[in-house]
Amino acid sequence: MEPGGGSSRGMIRRVAEKAAVTPLTIGESCGVFGVFAPGEEAARLAYFGLFALQHRGQESAGIATSDGNAITVYKDLGLVAQVFDEGKLASLTGDMAIGHTRYSTTGSTVWANSQPTYRDLGDASIALSHNGNLTNTSVLGQQFDRSGASTDSELMTQALAEAIEAGASLPKAIATVAPEFEGAFTLAIMDRKTLVGIRDPMGFRPLCLGALGEGWVIASETAALDIIGAKFVREVSPGEMVVITSDGVESHFPFAAAQPQMCVFEFVYFARPDSRLYGEEIHSARRRMGERLAEQSHVDVDIVVPVPESGIPGAQGYAARAGIPYIDGLVKNRYIGRTFINPSQSMRDLGVRMKLNAMPGELGGRRVVLVDDSIVRGSTTRQLVQMVREAGATEIHLRILSPPYRWPCFYGMDTGDRSTLLAAGKEVADIAEYLAVDSLAYLELDGLLAATGAPADGFCTACLSGNYPTDVPMTADKFLLERS
Ligand code: SF4
Structure with missing residues (x-):
């Protein structure tokens, strides 16, 4: 049936050019x-x-x-x-x-x-x-x-x-x-x-x-x-x-x-904070990730600032555990989403500024711990760091609520091939230099798994550990870098 029209079994509306014979696509998390x-x-x-x-x-x-x-x-x-x-x-x-x-x-x-x-x-x-x-x-x-x-x-x-x-x-x-x-x-x-x-x-x-x-x-x-x-x-x-x-x-x-292998990124990023997985509320788990990160990588700063929105509970946990004030120094342009109106090239060049804005009144003259959930390709993070610096932060210490993302995902998170992953084949110091931060620390895998509150052996961690729970096509373009 054409919606709004008569009734005939199973008709579906086609509103765009049907793809010709296309290869099987991957990269969907739905x-x-x-x-x-x-x-x-x-x-x-x-x-x-x-x-x-x-x-x-x-x-x-x-x-x-x-x-x-x-x-x-x-x-x-x-x-x-x-x-x-x-x-x-x-x-x-x-x-x-x-x-x-x-x-x-x-x-x-x-x-x-x-x-x-x-x-x-x-x-x-x-x-x-x-x-x-x-x-x-x-x-x-x-x-x-x-x-x-x-x-x-x-x-x-x-x-x-x-x-x-x-x-x-x-x-x-x-x-x-x-x-x-x-x-x-x-x-x-x-x-x-x-x-x-x-x-x-x-x-x-x-x-x-x-x-x-x-x-x-x-x-x-x-x-x-x-x-x-x-x-x-x-x-x-x-x-x-x-x-x-x-x-x-x-x-x-x-x-x-x-053996169950739920994607650990459901806890880190995908799932809503008010959802529950393995019986655990995601928001609470993300707070615990921040607490563990503070224990693992304390630094003397003035404020803790989240990258909205998935960095918020982790930043709250970090701030509480470190005893440092939590400040919303970045504001998200909530409704940018997928507009389907293409920005002009000059607007595209603004990159992360289309999505986030920094507040000099909160960040100026302060030493900042900036908390985000993960870094995949790194280009957005680099722009973000620059934006926080331009807003007047005197030091930026980046804290990430998951380990370095070094391996491609074959199970529904489209993160491209290894050559596009910032952390693939790099040491943390090299990544910190690229991002132009004063220090960088990632939550260790054990800490991440413990923070979920769920059984540690119940998770896929392949993109963080290189240990794939199923056979994957190791010759695929996704492995452009040698396994190391
Ligand atoms: S490889 Fe990473 S993103 Fe993909 S399912 Fe496993 S944990 Fe999730």
Whole structure:
């Protein structure tokens, strides 16, 4: 159905040039949501759920609904509030829905890569939302028909479609096909009558289960439950598949058991501070990271200043533990986000100034500890340091709430290849010199893991340690620097 128009099964609106035959893209870390809410307008619930997951992806947003007879999908490039309005939500009828917010590299910001994906299989049609990245797409591409697939998410949808066309129910198809997938995949999938949530066996990306009246909700983060008044039930376990129908929730474990490896950057950066993972509130964990960093790398300064927003709780923890005043010396231009209006070249040259502004009244004449969550490429941090210096800070001591980011991610965080990572192959002193800071200290890995409050062996730390929990294509362009 064209939203706002008549009703025909599974029609989706195309608003931009479909990509030609494109390579499978990687580099997505997204928000997924699903709701089964008898008697409710599921699209409206999904809209607000996606709103709470907007931080996980700003490239595109989409919702698929089912009224029991047909699936309707609407998706487009843009923020959730830009993509949907009352008319579009009203046309997405039914009491079951899945939704998606997508983060991607600039080069693959095309409508065709937005989600949910959809396959018209008649009465067995499916829609799918994915967070994560597969690491074996080339193998899967030989196993399944990849001709219509421009992303790993499309390829998974195709694999499921082939199993369903061979006669399997949706849960059976997932249980059969998903063990073929390797890497990171948290999925919300539905057909006309069944909603399924699943996490890969290592649980790289999160998923939680909530109850809403007579219905059920699945979401990347607990904040998406809170916004619609759903009650948190539990986290979906790594390797678990929850099947939600009018009969309730069934739990299945279709994979061989594996050691959980949640992405530690969910704690450092990705997740909202008010979300809970491994039973721990993220804000509290980030405060503890700052406390440990203060213990590990104390320096005599006048004020502690966060880089908004993910550096804020860590800076609060640092300041409290060090007994140094906490000052908001940088202000974020909150609504710059993804404007879709391209800045002029001269504006682009302003770099970080488009996003943050420094306050000379707070920073002038002071020795500053500047706290940020991480440094990946470093160019933004360098500009930021310069901006704080120009605002009058007499000393800048940079403190980072995670260890040096030295290795590329294959599981859903687009950080480019090794040659683009500032810390790859460099000593901390070299990095400090490049950033032009008076001192630089990173939180050590043990301290980071302890600060999460969760079991230390339950995390992927590959980008920080070089220890990958799965096979990864070591010949990939991402490893342009030699492993060292
Ligand atoms: S490599 Fe880093 S960013 Fe990627 S999943 Fe592992 S911890 Fe997260």
